[in-house]
Amino acid sequence: KAGVTQTPRYLIKTRGQQVTLSCSPISGHRSVSWYQQTPGQGLQFLFEYFSETQRNKGNFPGRFSGRQFSNSRSEMNVSTLELGDSALYLCASRISMNTEAFFGQGTRLTVV
Amino acid sequence: AQTVTQSQPEMSVQEAETVTLSCTYDTSESDYYLFWYKQPPSRQMILVIRQEAYKQQNATENRFSVNFQKAAKSFSLKISDSQLGDAAMYFCAYLLSGTYKYIFGTGTRLKVLA
Numbered sequence: 521k522a523g524v525t526q527t528p529r530y531l532i533k534t535r536g537q538q539v540t541l542s543c544s545p546i547s548g549h550r551s552v553s554w555y556q557q558t559p560g561q562g563l564q565f566l567f568e569y570f571s572e573t574q575r576n577k578g579n580f581p582g583r584f585s586g587r588q589f590s591n592s593r594s595e596m597n598v599s600t601l602e603l604g605d606s607a608l609y610l611c612a613s614r615i616s617m618n619t620e621a622f623f624g625q626g627t628r629l630t631v632v
Numbered sequence: 633a634q635t636v637t638q639s640q641p642e643m644s645v646q647e648a649e650t651v652t653l654s655c656t657y658d659t660s661e662s663d664y665y666l667f668w669y670k671q672p673p674s675r676q677m678i679l680v681i682r683q684e685a686y687k688q689q690n691a692t693e694n695r696f697s698v699n700f701q702k703a704a705k706s707f708s709l710k711i712s713d714s715q716l717g718d719a720a721m722y723f724c725a726y727l728l729s730g731t732y733k734y735i736f737g738t739g740t741r742l743k744v745l746a
Contacts, residue, residue: 551732563723563736576733608675618729620667623677 522547524624526611532630538599541627545592545613552594553621554586557608566609569594601631634659636726638737645714646745652699653709653740655724663729666700666707671739672720680722683707685729711742719744 525544533539545552554566565578569588586596592613598605608628612621635658645651657666668680683691683700690698695712711718724737 553732553734555734555736562738563734565733565735568732570732576731578733610677612677612734614732617732618665618727620679620682621732621734622679623669625674625676628675 524611524613524622526609526624526627528627529625530628530630532632533601535601535603535631537601538597539601539629540595540597541609541611541629543594543596543611543613543624545594545611546615546622549613549615549622550592551614551616552588552592553612553614554594554596555610555612556580557610557626558606563610566596598629603631605629606631634661634726634728634735636724636735636737638722638724638740640740641738642741642743644743644745645711645718647714647716649714650710650712651714651742653711653722653724653742655707655709655737657705657707657724657726657735659705659726659728661728665727665729666698667725667727667734668696668698668707668709669723669725670718670720671723672717677723681709714744716744716746718742 551570553568568576583599588594608626610626612623614621664685666683669677699708721739725734
């Protein structure tokens with residue numbers, strides 16, 4: 521069974537640009553969550569989608585957005601990139617509420 | 633608001649020895665789940681062990697076991713017979729029942745000495 525797949529693995533972008541990250545969950549998993557990991561702030565929750573609906577959003581500016589498709593694949597978008605957006609972005613999927621999340625290997629975003 | 637605290641930024645253990653990583657949390661809820669995840673240099677978060685708050689029995693997975701003290705809001709991870717492959721960042725995580733959002737601790741870096 522394939523795990524959670526995140527693409528791309530690495531990205532370098534310039535300040536002011538926008539970026540789209542992709543996440544394919546484990547087959548059968550309808551919930552996808554996104555987390556930002558930085559050395560200073562640790563792991564912070566971005567948002568969570570279930571059956572194409574955003575059910576929860578973390579405390580991030582509106583420049584961070586996401587969506588989920590009917591096949592449960594999810595994308596997150598960051599517009600007007602800032603240097604502080606440099607981070608490891610982790611996607612996780614779970615089969616249902618109250619179950620453990622399975623994580624992808626992350627996308628390392630560097631903003632220069 | 634719920635919080636998770638890992639007070640040990642770094643720990644070291646000799647190969648084949650036992651080490652315990654600490655985690656405390658704060659919540660006013662009674663129904664929740666606790667997890668330990670491992671993040672090796674490959675960056676992928678790997679589930680180590682899971683504990684349901686309503687279960688009094690401590691969870692065990694091979695060499696990994698927890699000491700869950702609900703009243704004290706403590707959830708420590710014991711790694712027995714430590715192996716070089718156990719070297720990683722370990723994160724404690726809280727999940728409120730009925731939600732999808734993890735609250736993570738700041739992590740403990742575990743070094744295993746040969």
